[in-house]
Amino acid sequence: MSALSSIPVRVQSVSHGTANCGNAVPILHEVRHALERLIATGEGTQIDLNAIPFGPEDEAHLLAVLGVGEVRATIDALGPTHVQETAIPGVWLIDYRITEDQRLALHLDIGDIPEILRTQRQDLDTALTTLDARLTRAQGGAQFES
Template structure:
């Protein structure tokens, strides 16, 4: 991302693709606010010309939260400077990008523990607590 990227103006044709995606984000944010329903925008499926992605990412900026999930390759998640707008970058074991998405949500899905993991966590903690009571670690 270039530090020299600027925000779009209404008459700048270089921003047309980024503006179209930003309008999608705006609609998704409004829908999230009204209904609580989240949305994903697959940036790899968008008709982006060279430089469009960099301009879009520069315009969205970076927020305060970042995370990396390691499962079959790294997934990097970061909050944009717009609350409720997250970037999710899935990569393979060779660090090649598989998908890049904008997720419009209070919290990105990939960072949520699935219900079955929570159920297993209860059993795991019960077993560990039982072992601790019985004199184990």
């Protein structure tokens, strides 16, 4: 970084106003439609924000409008996944990241609870066997790490 910072480049700040976040507003309207559908039919919607041609300030503008809500959860599978309820109930922000903390995907999930937070049926298949094995080991006086 020392080599980079020694290059005498002065970043000139330009006030963009709302000019560079022209694509955030249509997404907010899409969220509104999805909410109406959720209320009317209970059907959820996922919006992949990576697929939207965002300008440099679009994402910040979108997240600022949506705000921060009550629930925050982190899933530790294939790197961290941060789930955050926004200030709008029913609108969730899901940030899929890899272990190096780089983003894989950023979704808006409009629904009661994001699917990835639920216990997965396929994992339930192993639930009983895992518990039984642990019970047997507990009766043998074993210690558990997690």
